[in-house]
Amino acid sequence: MTAAIEVQGLGVRFRRNRRGRRSLKDLFAGASRRSRPGEFWALRDVSFTVASGEAIGVVGRNGQGKSTLLRLVAGVLLPDEGTVTVNGGVAPLIELTGGFVGDLTVRENVRLTAGLHGMPKSEIARRYHDMIAFAELEDFQDTPYKHLSNGMKVRLAFSVVSQLEEPIMLVDEVLAVGDKTFRDKCYARIDELLADGRTLFFVSHNERDLRRFCTRGLYLNKGALVLDAPIGEVLDRYNADSVAR
Structure with missing residues (x-):
């Protein structure tokens, strides 16, 4: 193998x-x-x-x-x-809130962060609404990132990074944050990625x-x-x- x-x-x-x-x-x-x-x-x-x-x-x-x-x-x-x-x-699910720009909106940060990780603009556009919906931030798309709560920041970051197509996931205590409902969504998402043949280093x-x-x-x-x-x-x-x- x-x-x-x-x-x-x-x-x-x-x-x-x-x-x-x-x-x-x-x-x-x-x-x-x-x-x-x-x-x-x-x-x-x-x-x-x-x-x-x-x-x-x-x-x-x-x-x-x-x-x-x-x-x-x-x-x-x-x-x-x-x-x-x-x-x-690698899709790095570590230090989740690092790399986001406080003065940029949620919408701008999604595009910037996904782009920096190599996701093409067309793919960002296709997946954008799924990322926002997973993070439950539909009503905050034009809100500056610095005005989000810590929970919102974590949801956004996990949502963006978990959408990357990279074959290797690096995860560092990310599931210790957020409420139970969000953690359950994270569990389900990681289960999907593993079923898809991704490698997990946890x-x-x-x-x-x-x-x-x-x-x-x-x-x-x-x-x-x-x-x-x-x-x-x-x-x-x-x-x-x-x-x-």
């Missing part, structure tokens, strides 16, 4: 001070791979492959590298060691959601991949470790 995501020997490090990642000066100077004072490895020596059409859940406590891994797969971060190969475009603390959508799991602890196994086995190991702490 074709690999959708291939990760080999992946490592990324950060600074503990306000500068965050290494500076450009460090990079161009060929800084040592060994950690310097004030640096730590958020991920180290992580390897796995995700098959096309597979649904993978990533688990671990806060600060163990889950969201960092998601951002590396999305191409937002670059690794310090190893490689990340993504075979196909970071979450919600065991119910992980068991519902995923067949396989990755358990991260202290930046290392502790277990790669069926999702039930991974969750049992994670829960057992959590009780033992």
Whole structure:
């Protein structure tokens, strides 16, 4: 089966001070791979492959590298060691409200955001009313985005991104937001995308959601991949470790 995501020997490090990642000066100077004072490895020596059409859940406590891994797969971060190969475009259901422009209207933001993700103008026009209806914002199309409630912003963002035709979905806790009615709509939409053969890479603390959508799991602890196994086995190991702490 074709690999959708291939990760080999992946490592990324950060600074503990306000500068965050290494500076450009460090990079161009060929800084040592060994950690310097004030640096730590958020991920180290992580390897796995995700098959096309597979649904993978990533688990671990806060600060163990889950969201960092998601951002590396999305191409937002670059690794310090190893490689990340993504075979196909991604629909990033992460930081949902990021990238929207406050002074632009809902209508303008839909067109801008979908366009930036590569959706052709003709396709945006065809899907526009479906996106607005899913977000339940028919009466707010000409309202500036900054005047929407947080719930409205999340509904709009999920609606737009979930309409992308990309074969790989990257999801980070998005289902933890919104009311139950909207979450049920999100569940149904993700079920549709999985039935259509999309690949799911899902970071979450919600065991119910992980068991519902995923067949396989990755358990991260202290930046290392502790277990790669069926999702039930991974969750049992994670829960057992959590009780033992």
